Amino acid sequence: MSDVLPEGISPSDFGDAVGELKHVVGANWVFVDAAHVHAYYDYFAMRDPALHAPSAAVAPRTVEEIQKILAVAQKYRIPVWTVSTGRNLAYGTAAPRKPGCIVLDLKRMKRILEVNEKHAYAVVEPGVNYFDLYNELQRRGSKLWIDCAAPGWGGVVGNLMDRGVGYTPYGEHFLSQCGMQVVLADGTVVDTALGSQPGSAAAHNYRYGRGPWVDGMFTMANFGVVTKLGIHLMPEPPGYRPYMITLPREEDIQPFTDLLQPLKLAMVIPNAAVTVELILEAAIKVSRAQYYTGKGPLPDSARRKMMSDLGIGQWNFYGALYGPEAVMDNNWKLIHDTFSQIKGARFYFEKDRGSEPSFMYRSKLMQGIPNLTEFSFLNWVPDGAHVGFSPMAAVDGKTALEQYRLVRDRAHEAGLDYLGEYIVGWRDMHHVFVPVFSRSDEDEKRRVYQVVTRLIREAAQQGYGEYRTHLDFMDEVAGTYDWNHGALAKLNQRLKDTLDPSGILSPGKSGIWPGGRQG
Amino acid sequence: MISRRTFLRSSTLALSIPAGHGLVRKVLAAPGGGRIQAVADHSCSDCRLFYRSLPLPAARMDIAQADCLAEFSAAFDDGIDYLAGLTRNAEFVLLGQSAREHGYRLLYQGRHHYADGVLQHSIRADRDLAPALAASLAGGRHAWPRRLAAAVPRCTRARGPAHDAISSAVLQRPADSGGFLLSWVFARSDAV
Numbered sequence: 001m002s003d004v005l006p007e008g009i010s011p012s013d014f015g016d017a018v019g020e021l022k023h024v025v026g027a028n029w030v031f032v033d034a035a036h037v038h039a040y041y042d043y044f045a046m047r048d049p050a051l052h053a054p055s056a057a058v059a060p061r062t063v064e065e066i067q068k069i070l071a072v073a074q075k076y077r078i079p080v081w082t083v084s085t086g087r088n089l090a091y092g093t094a095a096p097r098k099p100g101c102i103v104l105d106l107k108r109m110k111r112i113l114e115v116n117e118k119h120a121y122a123v124v125e126p127g128v129n130y131f132d133l134y135n136e137l138q139r140r141g142s143k144l145w146i147d148c149a150a151p152g153w154g155g156v157v158g159n160l161m162d163r164g165v166g167y168t169p170y171g172e173h174f175l176s177q178c179g180m181q182v183v184l185a186d187g188t189v190v191d192t193a194l195g196s197q198p199g200s201a202a203a204h205n206y207r208y209g210r211g212p213w214v215d216g217m218f219t220m221a222n223f224g225v226v227t228k229l230g231i232h233l234m235p236e237p238p239g240y241r242p243y244m245i246t247l248p249r250e251e252d253i254q255p256f257t258d259l260l261q262p263l264k265l266a267m268v269i270p271n272a273a274v275t276v277e278l279i280l281e282a283a284i285k286v287s288r289a290q291y292y293t294g295k296g297p298l299p300d301s302a303r304r305k306m307m308s309d310l311g312i313g314q315w316n317f318y319g320a321l322y323g324p325e326a327v328m329d330n331n332w333k334l335i336h337d338t339f340s341q342i343k344g345a346r347f348y349f350e351k352d353r354g355s356e357p358s359f360m361y362r363s364k365l366m367q368g369i370p371n372l373t374e375f376s377f378l379n380w381v382p383d384g385a386h387v388g389f390s391p392m393a394a395v396d397g398k399t400a401l402e403q404y405r406l407v408r409d410r411a412h413e414a415g416l417d418y419l420g421e422y423i424v425g426w427r428d429m430h431h432v433f434v435p436v437f438s439r440s441d442e443d444e445k446r447r448v449y450q451v452v453t454r455l456i457r458e459a460a461q462q463g464y465g466e467y468r469t470h471l472d473f474m475d476e477v478a479g480t481y482d483w484n485h486g487a488l489a490k491l492n493q494r495l496k497d498t499l500d501p502s503g504i505l506s507p508g509k510s511g512i513w514p515g516g517r518q519g
Numbered sequence: 520m521i522s523r524r525t526f527l528r529s530s531t532l533a534l535s536i537p538a539g540h541g542l543v544r545k546v547l548a549a550p551g552g553g554r555i556q557a558v559a560d561h562s563c564s565d566c567r568l569f570y571r572s573l574p575l576p577a578a579r580m581d582i583a584q585a586d587c588l589a590e591f592s593a594a595f596d597d598g599i600d601y602l603a604g605l606t607r608n609a610e611f612v613l614l615g616q617s618a619r620e621h622g623y624r625l626l627y628q629g630r631h632h633y634a635d636g637v638l639q640h641s642i643r644a645d646r647d648l649a650p651a652l653a654a655s656l657a658g659g660r661h662a663w664p665r666r667l668a669a670a671v672p673r674c675t676r677a678r679g680p681a682h683d684a685i686s687s688a689v690l691q692r693p694a695d696s697g698g699f700l701l702s703w704v705f706a707r708s709d710a711v
Contacts, residue, residue: 033708035619035622035624036622043616087616089612286697287698289692289699375612378608382630382632382698384608385612
């Protein structure tokens with residue numbers, strides 16, 4: 001039995017609640033023994049894992065079971081923390097924001113309810129991960145592509161609900177969402193948009209229906225439990241050609257990004273491409289110890305040797321061409337001519353680097369083939385773990401350089417390496433800084449926590465907001481969205497208190513607490 | 520209807536391991552009964568030596584490069600009793616997370632860290648095993664993976680990672696090593 005209890009709940013009441021949950025889903029699907037509950041902890045915790053320790057987990061199979069679970073939660077006032085697959089190691093894994101929550105694990109809801117080849121969409125339950133959907137399309141001989149996050153074991157629904165990104169032209173996942181079913185805290189089941197019309201014939205073609213469009217309200221929130229989602233899929237293009245461009249100098253990120261912006265806006269580069277900094281690129285293949293064994297950030301001499309040994313740049317851009325050969329040839333000429341303006345830029349195709357781990361996995365991601373290769377960067381330091389600090393930016397060179405320097409300098413001041421990348425969407429960039437730390441080094445974990453805390457504040461002062469964050473920083477990040485005396489937070493609070501007055505759904509998610517009370 | 524074991528397995532179905540490194544695996548007969556899925560990183564000479572030196576009879580052997588964690592998920596689904604390996608950190612993280620989700624628990628863990636011309640072994644096991652194994656590995660010098668392999672049967676009987684022991688040997692990092700490896704043994708909860 002786990003030694004963690006929900007706040008204010010007696011062991012006796014907790015035991016009764018667990019008994020009722022077992023009655024709902026069966027004893028096999030309620031996890032209270034320490035070994036199983038431990039699997040829901042934050043494996044990459046920077047601070048004491050007990051801060052986010054669940055008391056138990058329950059794994060329903062159906063919407064009806066979720067309704068009954070929520071009724072038990074209401075009865076005992078025990079909050080649940082909803083996860084689809086709970087696999088995002090950078091942002092807290094499956095652990096709840098508040099200790100003692102019961103994890104509502106939806107991995108068992110794994111049905112792919114529909115694949116519509118003609119209209120290019122799928123409808124999935126929240127337990128479906130990228131491998132599941134990809135494999136099902138392969139099994140069917142489908143000509144549709146998925147778009148997956150770099151950690152391919154992630155959930156299609158969970159990643160989208162956290163507004164995650166992938167790397168194909170459908171890389172902004174929420175833009176591909178179409179149709180949603182949600183269970184509210186009181187058990188009410190809502191189909192959104194066109195799906196709310198009985199017999200709707202286009203619920204997964206047209207995403208808005210009529211009246212207020214509420215789907216976005218349930219993303220990154222704690223207003224309901226999403227149990228079904230429509231997702232648009234990309235028709236397989238007639239041709240695909242991944243490429244890589246290396247840039248020799250740190251400051252090249254500025255002209256490169258400025259040259260990139262019109263090509264992205266016009267969709268000459270249609271996919272969610274990435275501009276990867278040196279160490280993150282190198283760490284897929286080598287460890288820090290192979291280049292430097294001292295303390296503090298990697299020195300320039302080691303960086304230059306790494307660039308030379310691996311044939312990579314200070315920045316490394318991965319994009320892809322899609323379409324008929326003639327279109328790809330034409331677009332490539334434009335792309336090549338554009339970036340050739342940067343002195344020292346080098347251009348590579350699969351024939352040049354196809355056997356390199358980085359190129360291989362990036363190539364897979366840009367055609368929607370899930371894999372886990374990106375985790376190799378955990379080998380950068382002994383016992384490597386990481387967290388994500390992810391401010392948004394316009395696709396603008398000056399911004400890219402300034403934001404990079406801000407984060408790099410703070411990392412270096414804390415004795416940490418900068419590992420990061422810009423994921424370049426249509427009109428925005430997700431700057432993802434992934435400080436790698438050793439799970440066995442308490443001082444290093446403390447420094448990572450401090451540097452991210454500081455960056456949240458300083459980034460906000462410069463107008464950069466995070467799109468997503470780890471459990472530890474949800475309140476801090478929410479606090480930076482404070483225009484007009486926190487009007488947005490107050491609106492979120494009103495929604496929370498109306499839709500979930502008992503506060504049983506994922507308390508603290510995105511800084512939204514029941515009754516405004518922090519747990 | 521999905522089974523409990525399949526549910527636990529489902530989260531790891533068809534997961535690719537980090538590419539370009541490759542794991543090798545084989546199933547061994549555990550000394551006290553049961554089966555051990557042994558795993559090693561194929562790209563590293565220390566790991567290959569460990570793998571070659573495993574002393575137990577192979578109930579089934581597959582030295583082809585496995586590039587997919589589905590292989591290991593199948594082992595979980597098949598009710599493999601123990602999972603033992605010498606790998607880099609990333610593989611340990613992925614396999615370990617999967618193992619925990621299957622209800623496996625860690626019996627033994629070793630950290631093998633080359634730094635400044637010294638290889639340090641940090642062993643976490645029960646009180647009887649940890650100091651003896653740490654000393655043995657240090658004494659083995661460059662052949663430490665062979666001694667580690669010889670200890671795998673004993674590690675399956677470890678009572679959990681409750682005691683720490685550290686040893687070291689003057690030893691340079693092999694050129695093909697990132698400088699840090701993890702050895703580990705997980706056991707199915709009802710196997711111990």
